Amino acid sequence: MSTTAVETFTDVIRSRRSARAFLPDPVPADDIRGVLEDAQRAPSHSNTQPWEVHVFSGDARDRLSAAMLKAFEAGQMSPDFTTTYGADDSVHVRRSQQAGAVLYGAMGIAREDTDGRTKAIAENLRFYGAPHVALLFVPELGDVVRAANDVGMYAQNFLLSLTARGYHGVPQGMHGLFADTVRAHLGLPADLKLLYGISFGTADPEASVNRLDIGRAPLDEHIVLHDTSL
Template structure:
């Protein structure tokens, strides 16, 4: 089968998308961000419910949220917990091995050994400054929505990342923010009906940073023809 140019372009955008963990301070135009979100909203959703709500953080509010979450992150006595389980309560193979591998692959690039707990803690804390990206995004969903709407939300998030990549921008989706949903609710003045889904960094990748050379593996036996 001969690939068309359109297929090649789409495949390249999908294959080149990666989670970037170091960004340049280069600003991203607001109309560019708006266009990315508008085109991403063409994602399918059950009965066209469109369950996504998007908060784009730039400047002072972004800095305020980062400062408040980092303070909690660095406080050994803080007791913030996730509002929902992103990861399984009990890990099984092969998921545990995959999770460990990406963690150690990243820390190895950064020169962080297993004994360097402070270094790993600091690296995890970079989530909360959006890895220095000029744009931070927080996504929420109405509490009445059920599991199907979360599936819809995933397609919307993927659309954002691909639309950004097609424009020369990079992203990092971040479940780390869910632990601090209480701080996010207060800082962004969310309604009681809103639940934090995740965060996302958006900007231009800093290609000089070694962490951005990380390329994760993908399974080779995920398809079964029956």
């Protein structure tokens, strides 16, 4: 592979950001199709391709948002998968808390501002103003772990393709908290499980929340080397 190709690929990966404020401008249909075709090239166990993806725009997007917000306001959450991160003092919880502090700080929401936090959470279900949202479902194949992993690789292709084309997306686990509501809204069977959604479009360049870099842990927190030198 040429040096230029490596640099371009690395630039795409390292420039990807999760936007949380979008411009209303729709993404052209050719670009959406291109993103979906790129995502479709994701690897999957025995080529099962265990993803079903529903893309919403325009009025369909607004109706979906209204249904999810109604369930949110009524406290009717119905996740298909656990939403916990382990023990309260685990490294994963600490990372989540640190990211939340940075995000809410950028939005000017204090930790004790319960009403402000509730309104901010609800913006997930308005898709942060993005003109499009894709919901990613997985069928009940075995214990679902392999299939869910495959959908994760699909989502990564989706997000990187958006970045390469000058757009942004944000994967949103909160969408998965309203699985029954979404299935009822779409008339889907109970054995099609909702993992999460990806809101996407053009990030608002003026929004301070879009200029954040949450960062990543150093490699030695995650990687164990066996007869390997770096």
